[in-house]
Amino acid sequence: MNLSKDLMAASSTPIVLGVIAEGETYGYEIVKRVEELSGGALQWTDGMLYPLLHRLEKQGYLTSRWLVGDSNRKRKYYAITDEGMATLNEQRQQWQVINKALNQIWRDMTRSDDHDVQFV
Template sequence: MQLSKDLMAASSTPLVLGVIAEGETYGYEIVKRVEALSKGALNWTDGMMYPLLHRLEHQQYLTSRWRVGDSGRKRKYYAITEEGLKVLREQQQQWHVINDALNQIWRDLKRSSNDGYQPV
């Protein structure tokens, strides 16, 4: 299944903030965690991930520091700030509203499936 770019863009900030809220991490680990959470449906690239991380850092939702990882490579590790946690909580509430509305409309459509609508 191909996910729309609009949906991926809208969900990228809460996904990244949520992953980083689990603990300090670096870009490649974030990409792999999102891929695992989505069961492979979200395959982000460096070209998408690093501009997002830089934007979130500029907005002061993240801090970063360079350190040597377990592999011996120098990596930029990201941690969430208090402001980032606040934004994550706000976005979580917003996504619950959207999710509830979508689930309701899909339930209503299923009940009145005279129009031939077949939910997935």
């Protein structure tokens, strides 16, 4: 399934903040976690993720630090800030409103599909 660019753009911030809220992590782990959470439907690239991480860091929602991992590779790890957590909570409430409205529309559509009357 191809997700629209608009939907991807709108959802990327709360998704990334939510993943990082689970614990300090680095880019590749974020990409893999998003893929896992979406059942493979979201296949993010470095070119999509890193500009977003830099923007969120610049906005004060994330902090970062360089660490050497188990494989002796230097990686930039990201953690969510208090401001980032507040933003995540605010966006969660907004998405819940949108999700509720869409679910109601789709339930109503399903009911109307079941009761459609055909005129001859």
